Amino acid sequence: xxxxxxxxxxxxxxxxxxxxxxxxxxxxxxxxxxxxxxxxxxxxxxxxxxxxxxxxxxxxxxxxxxxxxxxxxxxxxxxxxxxxxxxxxxxxxxxxxxxxxxxxxxxxxxxxxxxxxxxxxxxxxxxxxxxxxxxxxxxxxxxxxxxxxxxxxxxxxxxxxxxxxxxxxxxxxxxxxxxxxxxxxxxxxxxxxxxxxxxxxxxxxxxxxxxxxxxxxxxxxxxxxxxxxxxxxxxxxxxxxxxxxxxxxxxxxxxxxxxxxxxxxxxxxxxxxxxxxxxxxxxxxxxxxxxxxxxxxxxxxxxxxxxxxxxxxxxxxxxxxxxxxxxxxxxxxxxxxxxxxxxxxxxxxxxxxxxxxxxxxxxxxxxxxxxxxxxxxxxxxxxxxxxxxxxxxxxxxxxxxxxxxxxxxxxxxxxxxxxxxxxxxxxxxxxxxxxxxxxxxxxxxxxxxxxxxxxxxxxxxxxxxxxxxxxxxxxxxxxxxxxxxx
Ligand SMILES: NC(=O)C1=CN([C@@H]2O[C@H](COP(=O)(O)OP(=O)(O)OC[C@H]3O[C@@H](n4cnc5c(N)ncnc54)[C@H](OP(=O)(O)O)[C@@H]3O)[C@@H](O)[C@H]2O)C=CC1
Ligand SMILES: O=C(O)CCCC(=O)O
Numbered sequence: 001x002x003x004x005x006x007x008x009x010x011x012x013x014x015x016x017x018x019x020x021x022x023x024x025x026x027x028x029x030x031x032x033x034x035x036x037x038x039x040x041x042x043x044x045x046x047x048x049x050x051x052x053x054x055x056x057x058x059x060x061x062x063x064x065x066x067x068x069x070x071x072x073x074x075x076x077x078x079x080x081x082x083x084x085x086x087x088x089x090x091x092x093x094x095x096x097x098x099x100x101x102x103x104x105x106x107x108x109x110x111x112x113x114x115x116x117x118x119x120x121x122x123x124x125x126x127x128x129x130x131x132x133x134x135x136x137x138x139x140x141x142x143x144x145x146x147x148x149x150x151x152x153x154x155x156x157x158x159x160x161x162x163x164x165x166x167x168x169x170x171x172x173x174x175x176x177x178x179x180x181x182x183x184x185x186x187x188x189x190x191x192x193x194x195x196x197x198x199x200x201x202x203x204x205x206x207x208x209x210x211x212x213x214x215x216x217x218x219x220x221x222x223x224x225x226x227x228x229x230x231x232x233x234x235x236x237x238x239x240x241x242x243x244x245x246x247x248x249x250x251x252x253x254x255x256x257x258x259x260x261x262x263x264x265x266x267x268x269x270x271x272x273x274x275x276x277x278x279x280x281x282x283x284x285x286x287x288x289x290x291x292x293x294x295x296x297x298x299x300x301x302x303x304x305x306x307x308x309x310x311x312x313x314x315x316x317x318x319x320x321x322x323x324x325x326x327x328x329x330x331x332x333x334x335x336x337x338x339x340x341x342x343x344x345x346x347x348x349x350x351x352x353x354x355x356x357x358x359x360x361x362x363x364x365x366x367x368x369x370x371x372x373x374x375x376x377x378x379x380x381x382x383x384x385x386x387x388x389x390x391x392x393x394x395x396x397x398x399x400x401x402x403x404x405x406x407x408x409x410x411x412x413x414x415x416x417x418x419x420x421x422x423x424x425x426x427x428x429x430x431x432x433x434x435x436x437x438x439x440x441x442x443x444x445x446x447x448x449x450x451x452x453x454x455x456x457x458x459x460x461x462x463x464x465x466x467x468x469x470x471x472x473x474x475x476x477x478x479x480x481x482x483x484x485x486x
Pocket of ligand 2: 160161235258290291292293449455
């Protein structure tokens with residue numbers, strides 16, 4: 001079968017083998033990886049299962065013994081080399097990502113830099129894993145607190161950020177002294193393999209990091225049933241996160257869960273409307289609306305509602321849709337047909353309940369999984385878009401009158417990842433920031449992601465924080481040492 005070829009400076013970054021226990025391996029059967037913009041075949045990757053996952057876990061356990069004994073600076077030096085190699089190959093990595101995931105090349109380049117930033121940040125943060133000395137409870141005793149690597153960490157990552165969701169977990173795990181076994185999303189394994197090529201080149205000890213592709217259920221089962229795995233970090237849907245929580249009970253495995261969101265984006269009457277429209281466009285249409293922090297419910301106050309909707313529609317119509325590999329594209333295809341079907345369902349439900357399509361509303365003439373960015377007005381809490389994450393390029397705009405009411409509506413969801421609002425009133429800013437029941441709040445901005453801040457949610461959006469000084473804590477155990485006879 002003919003394959004799409006990518007114009008790469010380093011063709012060896014495009015691997016079709018998985019990275020298990022320090023070896024590049026093929027499987028008895030394989031899975032096709034296709035370009036969502038064209039439907040074309042990019043590669044086939046191994047379909048591995050429980051046996052290879054176990055091999056990877058054993059290798060990580062063996063490799064982390066020596067790795068954890070290195071000084072933090074020695075570990076940081078290797079991680080720094082990995083960071084530098086990722087940045088040196090940014091263009092190739094971005095091209096691979098756009099081909100398998102669909103996001104525009106500019107966004108893919110941005111994600112590679114974002115992904116690399118987690119390795120750089122945690123290489124440094126690993127040097128600051130301080131313990132404690134606690135004033136003792138008896139004169140002949142001394143109390144110390146040590147922080148030690150938790151053990152082998154497992155990671156299961158989604159397709160929407162094929163590189164950053166990996167490094168956001170691998171960076172802190174490796175910096176803390178752990179080994180890691182990764183299962184990337186089946187739709188986007190090529191970015192994961194390319195990162196592994198560079199990790200190997202950076203000098204990561206053999207077996208410390210593995211990347212296993214194949215049956216999600218089987219690989220995850222081998223992770224959660226293995227007592228050597230002391231930590232599982234998952235980013236993906238709430239439903240799978242809940243299943244993994246149940247499975248992790250078997251070995252009382254520590255977890256971090258970064259699950260679905262249903263972000264409110266509130267625009268008050270006193271907001272800078274130009275800034276709010278620009279923020280809404282960035283937050284809503286980044287990655288074609290396929291991020292868990294994308295604005296999902298836009299609330300505009302009655303005084304500016306019509307003006308806001310009109311300006312949002314105009315800005316939405318200016319977005320250029322197309323194959324992300326081409327220059328000047330703002331919005332690429334959705335990941336697959338199922339994603340398009342969900343978008344269509346949400347639009348149909350909104351229209352059936354009185355929603356008014358102001359812009360878009362249909363599949364894009366380019367075919368495949370392209371969908372025209374859409375603005376819907378007169379949206380109400382009865383509609384599916386109010387309760388469920390659309391994960392696509394649909395901006396539903398609700399009308400509200402007062403602050404208490406909009407905060408109550410914004411909080412009326414089982415999710416609690418990101419929320420945004422625009423206001424120039426200092427009192428409103430403090431009150432609303434404090435009252436929103438979300439792990440992340442953007443005030444007068446639609447973009448909140450950075451490696452230096454804690455990313456994570458509450459309620460059904462999960463628990464644990466990634467990035468920042470908090471991100472490494474999840475990969476550490478606290479040990480209290482009591483010394484007597486002094
Ligand atoms: N928080 C976020 O960033 C994300 C949220 N989502 C939400 O989830 C919805 C569905 O997306 P989808 O890709 O299906 O998300 P999933 O939760 O199914 O996929 C995320 C990861 O979990 C893996 N997975 C799938 N089934 C299992 C299982 N039984 N046990 C363990 N791991 C499993 C997937 O593997 P495989 O690819 O092999 O199936 C992938 O690596 C989206 O529409 C969106 O609402 C989705 C992705 C990211
Ligand atoms: O969708 C996600 O799961 C991650 C959002 C990417 C980011 O902004 O960090």
